[in-house]
Amino acid sequence: MAMDKRFKMAVIGCGPRGKDHVKAAIRSEQFDAVGAADIDVKRLNELADAHGIKGRYTDYKEMFAKEQPDAVHVCLQPFLRVQPVKDAIAAGVKAIVVEKPMAFDFTEASKLVAMCKDAGVLLVVNHQKRNMIEWVKLREAVTGGKIGKPEMLRCSCFGNVLSQGTHMLDMAWNILGEPEVKWLVAGAENTVSETPTHPGPRNALALVEYANGVRGSFAIGNDSPPIPNSQACWFWCNIEVRGTEGKVEAILDEGYKRWDKEGNLVETQVSRWNDEFQGAGQAKLSVDIASALRDPAFKHPQRGESALVSFGLVEAICRSALGGGKRIEFPLKPGEDALATWTRSEAAKKK
Numbered sequence: 251m252a253m254d255k256r257f258k259m260a261v262i263g264c265g266p267r268g269k270d271h272v273k274a275a276i277r278s279e280q281f282d283a284v285g286a287a288d289i290d291v292k293r294l295n296e297l298a299d300a301h302g303i304k305g306r307y308t309d310y311k312e313m314f315a316k317e318q319p320d321a322v323h324v325c326l327q328p329f330l331r332v333q334p335v336k337d338a339i340a341a342g343v344k345a346i347v348v349e350k351p352m353a354f355d356f357t358e359a360s361k362l363v364a365m366c367k368d369a370g371v372l373l374v375v376n377h378q379k380r381n382m383i384e385w386v387k388l389r390e391a392v393t394g395g396k397i398g399k400p401e402m403l404r405c406s407c408f409g410n411v412l413s414q415g416t417h418m419l420d421m422a423w424n425i426l427g428e429p430e431v432k433w434l435v436a437g438a439e440n441t442v443s444e445t446p447t448h449p450g451p452r453n454a455l456a457l458v459e460y461a462n463g464v465r466g467s468f469a470i471g472n473d474s475p476p477i478p479n480s481q482a483c484w485f486w487c488n489i490e491v492r493g494t495e496g497k498v499e500a501i502l503d504e505g506y507k508r509w510d511k512e513g514n515l516v517e518t519q520v521s522r523w524n525d526e527f528q529g530a531g532q533a534k535l536s537v538d539i540a541s542a543l544r545d546p547a548f549k550h551p552q553r554g555e556s557a558l559v560s561f562g563l564v565e566a567i568c569r570s571a572l573g574g575g576k577r578i579e580f581p582l583k584p585g586e587d588a589l590a591t592w593t594r595s596e597a598a599k600k601k
């Protein structure tokens with residue numbers, strides 16, 4: 251890949267996601283990994299040894315000062331986002347990646363986007379799934395007119411609104427060509443999911459209408475419909491779009507299919523949750539960061555403002571559910587923080 255400059259990246263958090271981010275940034279051929287930080291020294295050394303990273307830190311602020319990275323990937327649990335982003339901005343980092351979910355409540359998410367915008371820093375949320383080939387094909391078919399005029403969207407995923415839900419809501423919006431959201435109605439189980447780090451409602455059902463006229467249904471939660479023969483519940487993640495001329499479907503770890511109006515299967519693409527396919531999607535996120543660092547006019551597809559749309563849908567699901575199925579109109583008004591009813595609840599704190 252031709253390029254004029256490699257940028258410096260550093261990671262905070264050397265768990266499974268931190269490892270994946272470093273591997274993908276190196277694979278993108280746009281970044282050198284110059285620093286890693288974790289309070290767990292064993293994890294820190296394991297990741298740094300695997301990639302020959304010399305800069306090893308238990309204090310990420312020291313890493314910022316010594317390594318001066320262009321991009322920092324914050325791969326911490328969701329309740330640990332705001333302070334590292336503030337510190338990275340103060341240290342002069344130009345691009346900050348945070349894992350999904352982007353925050354623990356809507357106020358915090360809006361604050362992260364505003365803070366980075368005010369400082370002229372690129373904020374990226376790791377919605378890398380939409381870069382995988384099956385979802386790219388889905389988007390190309392829907393936005394490219396291969397199924398005629400899209401009218402119906404059906405989505406389901408395992409994992410609550412904060413775990414796989416933000417990916418699902420992000421991908422569905424992206425596949426439709428990122429239309430404005432008009433309204434949402436939802437119901438949610440009044441039980442905090444057993445994932446202690448992602449304390450959302452265990453199950454949620456939502457109806458959404460977009461400005462292009464498409465209406466979508468979402469089943470998001472641990473009791474969502476299983477995908478037959480799937481290797482793991484995390485692969486229960488699928489989107490189907492029907493249009494006037496055919497339909498398309500994508501399933502995580504399975505692939506993409508398109509049928510014509512008569513029901514004939516006319517296009518297929520296999521995809522797997524592995525280095526080849528997921529790794530490529532993750533690397534694309536870094537390629538786009540490098541493009542944005544070189545050209546400030548380049549809009550990163552997974553920039554903070556874009557992630558705020560799917561996070562707004564998460565918040566709207568919680569507002570609607572708490573309001574007994576109240577219709578929520580968009581754009582969302584700031585300030586209610588219905589999601590915090592779950593994330594900051596006593597039940598969540600006890601887990």
Ligand SMILES: NC(=O)c1ccc[n+]([C@@H]2O[C@H](COP(=O)([O-])OP(=O)(O)OC[C@H]3O[C@@H](n4cnc5c(N)ncnc54)[C@H](O)[C@@H]3O)[C@@H](O)[C@H]2O)c1
Pocket residue numbers: 262263264265266267268287288289290293308310325326327328330349350351376377378413
């Ligand atoms: N995008 C995806 O497909 C995807 C998939 C799985 C998980 N995730 C998200 O990734 C995030 C992290 O997941 P994980 O499995 O790697 O988490 P993890 O808890 O296994 O790892 C986090 C690491 O951060 C370290 N840490 C905590 N506080 C720190 C601090 N102040 N300074 C430095 N290090 C610190 C911990 O010691 C730990 O090693 C979660 O938000 C999760 O939702 C995303």
